[in-house]
Amino acid sequence: SVEDCILINIPQINSEAGRLSVAQGSKMPFDVKRVYYTYDIPSGAERGGHAHKALQQLIIAASGSFEVIIDDGHSCKSIFLNKPNIGLLVKPGIWREINNFSSGSVVLVLASDVYTESDYIRNYEDFKLHKK
Numbered sequence: 033s034v035e036d037c038i039l040i041n042i043p044q045i046n047s048e049a050g051r052l053s054v055a056q057g058s059k060m061p062f063d064v065k066r067v068y069y070t071y072d073i074p075s076g077a078e079r080g081g082h083a084h085k086a087l088q089q090l091i092i093a094a095s096g097s098f099e100v101i102i103d104d105g106h107s108c109k110s111i112f113l114n115k116p117n118i119g120l121l122v123k124p125g126i127w128r129e130i131n132n133f134s135s136g137s138v139v140l141v142l143a144s145d146v147y148t149e150s151d152y153i154r155n156y157e158d159f160k161l162h163k164k
């Protein structure tokens with residue numbers, strides 16, 4: 033459910049020369065097999081608009097801010113991300129949409145598996161059927 037989609041703290045190392053965050057090993061909720069990021073996102077754009085059957089993801093605002101709307105078929109929740117050391121864990125079977133991107137924002141995603149189109153549910157009606 034959306035309640036299983038928790039915020040995860042990514043350890044931060046601070047110095048006079050800035051901050052460094054590292055996502056590794058046992059501090060992570062799953063083994064990371066893929067990293068991807070979206071950027072140059074035009075204002076007003078919406079991304080996401082799908083669910084995954086098995087994939088787990090950690091969504092991080094590496095730069096800027098945006099809103100993630102998660103939906104388990106029964107309830108919805110909106111989470112505002114604007115910190116590079118906080119990740120939103122999105123479990124399988126959750127419809128997600130991402131919008132309200134600030135200019136220059138970067139969506140960094142750590143994923144539990146490689147890209148497989150057959151793991152996507154891209155149609156909301158199919159998602160609702162899948163949840164029954």
Ligand code: TYD
Pocket residue numbers: 066068070078079080081082146147
């Ligand atoms: P998609 O996951 O729909 O992006 P978003 O959720 O951010 O809107 O992916 C957009 C396109 O990129 C789609 O055609 C599939 C392709 N893609 C890959 O080829 N490999 C990947 O790892 C990802 C995430 C997407």
